Amino acid sequence: MPQPSSPPRAAFPATRHSLVAALGDAHEPTRARAFDAVVRLYWHPVAAYVRLRWPAVGDDADDVAQSFFTAALDGMYLARFDPARARFRTFLRLCVDRHAMNYLAHEGRQKRGGHDTHISLDALEIAAESDVHGTADRLFRDAWVQHLFSIAIVRLRETLTASGRQQHYDVFAAYDLAPGDARPTYHALAEELRISPTQVTNWLHSTRRLLREIIVDELREAAASDAELRDDARALLGVDA
Amino acid sequence: MPAHCSGSMPDTSARIDDAALTDATIGHLRAVLESPTFENDRYELLDTLGSGGTATVFLARDRWLGRDVAIKVASASVLPLDAARALAEARIVGRLEHHGIVPIYDAGQLADGRTYCVMRRVRGTPLAEWLRTEAARDASRIDLGARLRIIEQLCEAVAFAHGAGVVHCDLSPNNMMIGDFGEVVVMDWGAAARTTGNDGARRREVGGTRGFSAPEQLDSSGVVSPRTDVYAIGRLLETCAELDSPSPPTLTLGGRPLGAGALRPLQAIVARATAFDADARYASVSAFAKDVRSFAFGDAVSAYQESMPERVGRTLRRHRVLVGLLASYLIMRAALLLWR
Numbered sequence: 202m203p204q205p206s207s208p209p210r211a212a213f214p215a216t217r218h219s220l221v222a223a224l225g226d227a228h229e230p231t232r233a234r235a236f237d238a239v240v241r242l243y244w245h246p247v248a249a250y251v252r253l254r255w256p257a258v259g260d261d262a263d264d265v266a267q268s269f270f271t272a273a274l275d276g277m278y279l280a281r282f283d284p285a286r287a288r289f290r291t292f293l294r295l296c297v298d299r300h301a302m303n304y305l306a307h308e309g310r311q312k313r314g315g316h317d318t319h320i321s322l323d324a325l326e327i328a329a330e331s332d333v334h335g336t337a338d339r340l341f342r343d344a345w346v347q348h349l350f351s352i353a354i355v356r357l358r359e360t361l362t363a364s365g366r367q368q369h370y371d372v373f374a375a376y377d378l379a380p381g382d383a384r385p386t387y388h389a390l391a392e393e394l395r396i397s398p399t400q401v402t403n404w405l406h407s408t409r410r411l412l413r414e415i416i417v418d419e420l421r422e423a424a425a426s427d428a429e430l431r432d433d434a435r436a437l438l439g440v441d442a
Numbered sequence: 443m444p445a446h447c448s449g450s451m452p453d454t455s456a457r458i459d460d461a462a463l464t465d466a467t468i469g470h471l472r473a474v475l476e477s478p479t480f481e482n483d484r485y486e487l488l489d490t491l492g493s494g495g496t497a498t499v500f501l502a503r504d505r506w507l508g509r510d511v512a513i514k515v516a517s518a519s520v521l522p523l524d525a526a527r528a529l530a531e532a533r534i535v536g537r538l539e540h541h542g543i544v545p546i547y548d549a550g551q552l553a554d555g556r557t558y559c560v561m562r563r564v565r566g567t568p569l570a571e572w573l574r575t576e577a578a579r580d581a582s583r584i585d586l587g588a589r590l591r592i593i594e595q596l597c598e599a600v601a602f603a604h605g606a607g608v609v610h611c612d613l614s615p616n617n618m619m620i621g622d623f624g625e626v627v628v629m630d631w632g633a634a635a636r637t638t639g640n641d642g643a644r645r646r647e648v649g650g651t652r653g654f655s656a657p658e659q660l661d662s663s664g665v666v667s668p669r670t671d672v673y674a675i676g677r678l679l680e681t682c683a684e685l686d687s688p689s690p691p692t693l694t695l696g697g698r699p700l701g702a703g704a705l706r707p708l709q710a711i712v713a714r715a716t717a718f719d720a721d722a723r724y725a726s727v728s729a730f731a732k733d734v735r736s737f738a739f740g741d742a743v744s745a746y747q748e749s750m751p752e753r754v755g756r757t758l759r760r761h762r763v764l765v766g767l768l769a770s771y772l773i774m775r776a777a778l779l780l781w782r
Binding site: 346412438 | 463464474475
């Protein structure tokens with residue numbers, strides 16, 4: 202299975218919500234880059250979500266994610282997205298649910314000699330569509346938020362390292378990524394890294410600012426509309442993007 | 443499609459280990475990323491003083507002037523559509539220079555779009571907490587005089603604002619600070635509305651605090667006016683005097699307990715201030731304060747039509763010393779006459 206590298210960051214930085222718009226672009230390479238970016242942003246959240254939302258899938262969650270994106274690449278699902286009707290994340294989650302449902306139904310048939318299905322499709326459909334309490338949306342959102350921070354932190358590290366500020370990242374990682382009960386004081390951290398407490402303060406400050414910019418950039422790329430971008434930025438960071 | 447575009451699992455080196463990114467770590471990151479960043483790093487955030495649905499108040503150090511300040515940063519989720527409007531409101535309140543109104547030092551907009559307001563750091567206790575502390579000290583007896591003085595100081599500050607055409611619109615026990623020496627500072631003017639003369643101002647959204655909001659604030663088409671604040675202050679008086687308590691404590695004024703009869707004028711003041719119909723309330727906070735002051739001094743209040751026996755009783759209580767001296771004099775004179 203080919204392992205794609207991350208798409209170049211310059212692919213869709215210029216305009217807002219370009220990724221989702223580019224999925225329907227007439228220009229094939231643009232469409233392909235957009236799809237790659239969707240994979241980069243959502244492959245892991247989809248797998249994590251399937252694992253939690255569809256326990257019957259068990260260890261096949263990665264396979265479900267893989268087959269989902271393969272199907273999406275073949276033109277299923279994503280081309281039907283209409284930003285006027287739903288936010289992209291919700292649409293994607295519903296597509297994943299339907300895909301997982303089909304996967305389970307297919308698995309059920311296979312286990313029974315490819316004939317009758319003993320897993321009720323109705324029951325699966327109800328499970329897929331019903332999210333009265335927003336649990337499914339929340340599960341998917343949490344998985345997506347974790348992945349978003351994850352890739353943003355990697356970008357942060359790359360950016361700081363490329364600009365010769367590796368130590369800034371070290372301070373950030375030692376303080377902000379430390380478990381709450383193991384988080385050092387500024388003074389302890391300064392002593393450990395042999396810098397001044399003021400440097401710890403200033404570097405943390407500038408690194409967090411950079412991380413915020415990166416996250417907003419990622420949100421901008423992934424959002425299907427200005428409203429979506431604004432909502433996500435406010436909900437995640439309390440800022441206006 | 444390019445060969446790499448297969449929907450395969452992306453390169454795992456493009457993300458950090460999930461174990462390093464627990465919910466708690468993400469929660470911490472979100473909290474620090476939400477912290478405001480000020481131009482020129484003028485303000486250094488020291489602590490969070492309070493947080494609500496609409497804003498967070500930080501304790502900060504003004505590096506330029508070397509003093510501690512309080513900075514209120516509007517929550518992005520309720521960011522006004524027109525940030526200029528929010529800043530205009532800050533400018534309005536910034537003009538209110540009164541010792542009972544928290545002064546605004548600076549206001550502006552962060553790079554991320556949120557508005558902020560830098561204020562004096564007011565040291566003291568919110569009225570709500572102050573009342574709880576007092577109740578813990580002695581819940582059966584209340585020094586009404588001290589509480590009436592708080593209400594009077596509040597009225598002074600609010601009347602000043604009304605004079606400048608500003609209605610607070612959110613007076614509540616949480617928005618007033620009581621200093622160590624009993625001084626009162628009115629906080630949180632974020633819901634304030636501008637009025638012109640006696641004209642009301644139409645609210646853009648439902649405001650106020652439950653239990654202290656005037657009926658017109660709960661009506662989206664309602665118009666607020668100084669009488670809106672009169673309503674809230676009436677509720678505050680009722681709360682301070684615990685008139686709505688199921689087991690009312692003994693209220694004392696000047697060290698003497700007040701009977702049920704003596705409290706009727708105070709109840710009438712509250713009733714007039716909190717009338718459903720705004721036109722039935724006191725026309726101004728000053729008129730309300732005058733009645734409160736009259737009650738404190740044992741004079742007649744405009745909100746209560748007393749009967750003749752009540753008037754006599756009140757006059758006797760009001761001039762207790764004089765009546766006592768006069769009575770003593772008459773008794774002595776009578777005794778002298780009898781002795782002769």
